[in-house]
Amino acid sequence: MNGRFGVRAGLVAVVAVTLAGLVTGCGGGGDAAGSTTIRFVWWGNEDRAKVTKAAVDLFMKDNPGITVQTEYAAYDAYFQKLSTQVAGGASPDLVQLDRATLGEYQHRHVLEDLSPYVGKTVDVTGIAPALLAGGQIEGKQYAVPGGQTTQMLAYDPAVFAKAGVTPPSGPGQSWTWAQFGEGLRKVAATGVAGTTDFGWAIDWFEVWLHQQGKQLYTGDGKLGFTAADLTRFWTLTGDLRAAKAVTAPEVTTKMDGSMPNSGLVTKHAGSEINYDSSLSAYLSSYGPGVKAAPLPADGTTSGMAAMPPVTFAVAQRSAHKEAAAKLLSFLVNDPGAGKLLGVARGLPPNTAIREQVCGAAQAATKAVCDYEKSVAGRIGPATGLWPTGSAAVKRDFQRGYDDVIFGRTSAADGAARVVQTAQQSLGS
Amino acid sequence: MTQAVLDRPRAPERAVPRRRRAGQGPGYLFLSPWLLGVLVLTIGPMAASLYLSFTDYDLFDAPHWVGLDNYVTMFTRDDRFWHAAGVTARYVGLSVPLKLGLALVVAMLLNRARRGAGLYRSAFYAPSLLGASVSLALVWRAMFSTGGTADRVLAAFGLDTGGWVDQPQFALLAVIALAVWQFGAPMVIFLAGLKQIPKELYEAAELDGAGALRRFRSVTLPMLSPVLLFNLVLETIHAFQSFTGAFVVSSGRGGPSDSTLLYTLYLYQRGFTDFRMGFASAMAWVLLVVIGVLTALLFRGSRRFVFYAGEGR
Numbered sequence: 001m002n003g004r005f006g007v008r009a010g011l012v013a014v015v016a017v018t019l020a021g022l023v024t025g026c027g028g029g030g031d032a033a034g035s036t037t038i039r040f041v042w043w044g045n046e047d048r049a050k051v052t053k054a055a056v057d058l059f060m061k062d063n064p065g066i067t068v069q070t071e072y073a074a075y076d077a078y079f080q081k082l083s084t085q086v087a088g089g090a091s092p093d094l095v096q097l098d099r100a101t102l103g104e105y106q107h108r109h110v111l112e113d114l115s116p117y118v119g120k121t122v123d124v125t126g127i128a129p130a131l132l133a134g135g136q137i138e139g140k141q142y143a144v145p146g147g148q149t150t151q152m153l154a155y156d157p158a159v160f161a162k163a164g165v166t167p168p169s170g171p172g173q174s175w176t177w178a179q180f181g182e183g184l185r186k187v188a189a190t191g192v193a194g195t196t197d198f199g200w201a202i203d204w205f206e207v208w209l210h211q212q213g214k215q216l217y218t219g220d221g222k223l224g225f226t227a228a229d230l231t232r233f234w235t236l237t238g239d240l241r242a243a244k245a246v247t248a249p250e251v252t253t254k255m256d257g258s259m260p261n262s263g264l265v266t267k268h269a270g271s272e273i274n275y276d277s278s279l280s281a282y283l284s285s286y287g288p289g290v291k292a293a294p295l296p297a298d299g300t301t302s303g304m305a306a307m308p309p310v311t312f313a314v315a316q317r318s319a320h321k322e323a324a325a326k327l328l329s330f331l332v333n334d335p336g337a338g339k340l341l342g343v344a345r346g347l348p349p350n351t352a353i354r355e356q357v358c359g360a361a362q363a364a365t366k367a368v369c370d371y372e373k374s375v376a377g378r379i380g381p382a383t384g385l386w387p388t389g390s391a392a393v394k395r396d397f398q399r400g401y402d403d404v405i406f407g408r409t410s411a412a413d414g415a416a417r418v419v420q421t422a423q424q425s426l427g428s
Numbered sequence: 429m430t431q432a433v434l435d436r437p438r439a440p441e442r443a444v445p446r447r448r449r450a451g452q453g454p455g456y457l458f459l460s461p462w463l464l465g466v467l468v469l470t471i472g473p474m475a476a477s478l479y480l481s482f483t484d485y486d487l488f489d490a491p492h493w494v495g496l497d498n499y500v501t502m503f504t505r506d507d508r509f510w511h512a513a514g515v516t517a518r519y520v521g522l523s524v525p526l527k528l529g530l531a532l533v534v535a536m537l538l539n540r541a542r543r544g545a546g547l548y549r550s551a552f553y554a555p556s557l558l559g560a561s562v563s564l565a566l567v568w569r570a571m572f573s574t575g576g577t578a579d580r581v582l583a584a585f586g587l588d589t590g591g592w593v594d595q596p597q598f599a600l601l602a603v604i605a606l607a608v609w610q611f612g613a614p615m616v617i618f619l620a621g622l623k624q625i626p627k628e629l630y631e632a633a634e635l636d637g638a639g640a641l642r643r644f645r646s647v648t649l650p651m652l653s654p655v656l657l658f659n660l661v662l663e664t665i666h667a668f669q670s671f672t673g674a675f676v677v678s679s680g681r682g683g684p685s686d687s688t689l690l691y692t693l694y695l696y697q698r699g700f701t702d703f704r705m706g707f708a709s710a711m712a713w714v715l716l717v718v719i720g721v722l723t724a725l726l727f728r729g730s731r732r733f734v735f736y737a738g739e740g741r
Contacts, residue, residue, distance in 0.1 A: 076679060076680055076681075077680075079701070080680065080700055080701065083487060083700050083701070083703065084700060086487070086488060087487040087488060087705075104703070108486055108487070108488040108489055108703065109488060109489055110488050249594075249595075249684070250574045250590055250591055250594035250595060250684075251574070251594075253594060253683055253684040253685070254594065254679075256679070391701075392702055395681075395701070399681075399683070399685070399686060402596075402683055402684050402685040402686075403685050403686075406595070406596050406684065406685045408596065408685055
């Protein structure tokens with residue numbers, strides 16, 4: 001009997017030692033006395049990473065007690081990683097979100113309500129109320145805009161000039177869909193598609209829809225368009241595709257807003273619709289000549305809107321919310337940080353910083369400032385938050401369009417399926 | 429000498445009498461690091477996922493019990509689930525026979541080679557070592573993209589297919605090619621099996637006037653059948669679980685147009701991009717059951733074609 005107890009005691013000891021190892025292993029990363037370590041993560045290209053890290057360095061210099069670790073990735077990879085980290089209990093402290101994901105994460109209690117920090121740690125007085133609303137859900141400030149952006153057509157003037165097409169550029173200038181289509185066809189005649197097929201993103205459909213006096217989502221988070229609306233939009237792009245005025249399916253299917261997969265950057269197209277927060281990325285990836293033109297519109301409504309390209313939010317599971325909020329406020333409001341960040345996330349959200357940045361603007365920064373100035377009179381306020389489920393709707397939209405461009409289904413059937421699955425995604 | 433690689437599983441031993449169990453304590457003691465690992469890292473998570481499959485767990489909030497909802501939705505209201513199952517069936521059905529066929533052919537060639545056999549063996553095995561790596565799948569994507577190496581080589585032969593990974597009718601083939609190219613592991617096992625076939629059998633067959641094809645059919649295949657079964661089971665299970673290739677080639681989307689949406693990839697999307705971890709857990713259990721049933725069927729069917737030396741058949 002004694003022997004057995006001895007064995008049992010030994011077993012317990014081994015188990016205890018092994019468990020202790022596990023526990024201490026998990027509890028690593030403790031902070032040295034008086035210092036706080038927070039993690040800040042975002043998606044974006046190298047340019048954005050470079051200036052963001054510089055701004056973070058400046059923050060650490062001003063706040064010796066806080067160490068900031070940074071991580072960044074491309075859009076898809078970023079969100080794959082973020083969800084895993086948050087679920088695994090290793091949540092970053094300050095995160096970057098966009099319209100499709102803000103509601104998604106807020107709804108699942110991942111984000112801290114920043115309202116109590118506003119006016120204390122987080123200063124939002126410099127941000128225009130309409131822009132600031134892009135981070136509010138049900139009256140609470142869950143996120144703060146990291147910039148302001150609007151839709152644009154990024155194009156290579158050399159390619160367009162060769163085809164004898166001059167996109168509108170001056171303040172208040174515009175073009176109709178017919179003029180736009182005609183221009184794309186002329187460019188196509190020179191051997192390169194006029195633009196990247198813009199039927200892939202629900203974002204560009206939103207602009208078109210807005211011009212028809214409709215919206216993607218109603219105020220109470222329901223779908224605001226019908227299959228007939230989407231069919232009309234996809235027929236518009238389908239006609240251009242048939243004339244080879246927009247990119248072929250093989251190019252379009254790869255679109256994800258990133259530079260390596262861009263139809264313009266890979267020289268399959270002479271232009272591309274995107275947010276102007278990406279203009280500096282086009283300038284460094286494609287070449288210094290890239291210019292921005294407004295999206296076409298037939299009526300008086302341009303359909304374009306000023307909105308935050310990204311928002312910053314503090315994780316609910318962060319152990320250092322105060323420090324994370326401090327960094328957030330610094331990135332948005334500090335003149336030094338503003339100068340470093342420039343237009344890496346569109347125009348600076350803080351109006352005073354924006355004037356300072358645009359006043360001293362050169363090259364890429366100047367291009368964004370000039371474009372925003374030229375369309376300022378024609379862009380509306382943000383078209384409302386995207387509800388929970390909109391991230392899935394966005395993915396299904398692109399998938400549906402893939403089926404259409406590869407001829408696996410008609411525009412009408414594809415649109416009907418998108419509407420049907422969207423209603424399911426929004427309902428849950 | 430002709431010990432088969434796969435022995436028939438022996439009947440389980442009778443439960444050990446209680447008295448003798450007492451002395452097994454030290455055994456368990458030495459096993460404990462492994463035992464703990466299995467409990468914490470395998471059995472625990474599996475039990476958790478079984479529970480989660482009956483909930484609406486979304487990764488972040490506490491799960492709520494929803495009964496069989498996930499399973500019912502999956503089978504009755506989810507088009508993409510069936511689509512993914514179809515893509516996976518095509519993937520398994522094509523990649524496993526092609527891979528095993530190629531492995532067997534190369535193994536037989538290597539079995540005859542005298543000079544440099546070791547070098548060739550290593551060279552053919554190398555892709556298997558690198559196989560699961562993301563970097564290799566990235567290379568694959570670049571090779572088979574529009575304007576990539578494969579596109580240009582095929583175009584030079586007049587086959588203007590465009591980039592395989594960018595077109596729905598070819599994308600799965602590119603992923604299958606990636607899997608088939610990693611035939612090294614079954615090849616090495618085939619090679620070991622081939623080396624165990626007694627030379628006398630071939631000599632006897634040759635004396636009886638059997639040609640190469642006849643020798644292959646009547647000597648090689650039967651003698652190799654246990655190894656064949658082993659490889660078949662292993663590769664089938666691997667193919668069902670395949671994920672990295674399709675994930676990387678399609679940038680995690682399963683595209684173009686859902687053509688590379690393997691079951692595991694859809695499972696991943698459900699769990700980590702749609703935040704429906706409960707649903708994803710249910711999918712994982714369905715996959716486990718399907719693989720289990722298929723493996724059982726393979727073993728059952730194997731009685732017809734597997735020959736175990738020394739059975740006197």
